Amino acid sequence: MRGRAAFIGLDLGTSGCRAVAIDAAAAPLAEARSALPDSTRPAPGRVEQHPEDWWQTLTEVLRTLVAALPDHRPAALAVAATSPTLLLADAAGDPLGPALMYDDQSAHQAGARIAARAPTNSVARGPGSGLAKLLALHDRLAPTGPYWALHQADWVTARFTGTLATSDWHNALKLGHDPEQARWPEWVGALLPPGVRLPQVLAPGAVIAPLAPAAAAATGLPPTTQVVAGTTDSTAAALAAGLARPGEALTSLGTTLVVKVVSPHRIEAPEHGVYSHRYGAHWLVGGGSNSGAGVLRREFDDATLATLSARIDPEHDSGLDYYPLPGIGERFPRPDPHLAPRLEPHPGDPVHRLHGLLEGIARIEAEGYARLAELGAPTPQKVLSIGGGARNPTWTRLRARLLGCSVLRAPHQEAALGAALLARGAGVDT
Structure with missing residues (x-):
């Protein structure tokens, strides 16, 4: 009988993806993992991965996990991923190019533009921030229509739900989101190129939507599975440790x-x-x-x-x-x-x-x-x-x-x- 609820966590890292299922008492039920292709380094400071590689790897991992849960019903899932890994996607969610990884340090010119406007205490300053990556990717890819700036966890969550409008407190921090005021500050808007859309930022664990039919078919999860807002990998580790x-x-x-x-x-x-x-x-x-x-x-x-x-x-x-x-x-x-x-x-x-x-x-x-x-x-x-x-x-x-x-x-x-x-x-x- 597949009546008992299971809750799934995904950790999408630099080198691989791991999935864990627990029951309502947080007892472990099953786990699965698979490696990701290595990051590419096309230029000094540049570190890239292609989002479709993430999707292929995590769907493989989830199919393996679901097969190990014959007596449980996956009820909800959340994604933890590296921050501030960032990509640009078109209005349909398709990547416009590779993602710049969390350790990419190539956006020096963008970092200088941010430093001229951002408060001195903002963690969106510097060439490694999500905001610097957004500006650098816009300059390199020159998108012509509306497009989304999405973190690694945001894009994966969007593929699960068919919704492109959500991020979370933790991933959005280095894109310039103010977690105290719960809003995008005006200085961020002043730096944004034309056509860019920023996601709505939710509390980690907030319910977003049930699984989209295409994602259910790709992963083997039931379409009733609820997708919730995720977090960064380091914050997820703090949650796991019980802090x-x-x-x-x-x-x-x-x-x-x-x-x-x-x-x-x-x-x-x-x-x-x-x-x-x-x-x-x-x-x-x-x-x-x-x-x-x-x-x-x-x-x-x-x-x-x-x-x-x-x-x-x-x-x-x-x-x-x-x-x-x-x-x-x-x-x-x-x-x-x-x-x-x-x-x-x-x-x-x-x-x-x-x-x-x-x-x-x-x-x-x-x-x-x-x-x-x-x-x-x-x-x-x-x-x-x-x-x-x-x-x-x-x-x-x-x-x-x-x-x-x-x-x-x-x-x-x-x-x-x-x-x-x-x-x-x-x-x-x-």
């Missing part, structure tokens, strides 16, 4: 290092690389460093990392003063496009070398939370961790010593689960 009250914090130890803390106050400080997402009755304040496990991968594989880490005493300093970066430039907590990595001296002992690198990244994490506290965010009393680095017990103990609080691996690690919680109506109280 809810001010002072609760989450560190992502992936290729890069991202820190977030729940705050009663909104903090926007782009000069420090800090921004806030509206998070129910609170704000999710954070920043992302270019440091992280990507630096470690250049010197150590997984097996070597585990073996060498077991030989490190995390209760003592290494004596090394590293600022591990993969290259020139840092976003947070020291926003400086010219900041050079500090990776010398190089000791002959690989254990000592790894100790210094782990310690250097942990110091950046501690500096990040200190910077957020200086700006008015709560000082964390406990930090939950996600990502590959969260599985390293030596690093966890070292980080706890430098952070001065308990550090625990988050019980739930996946952004897809956070999206499923939105679909279930749990997580952020909207």
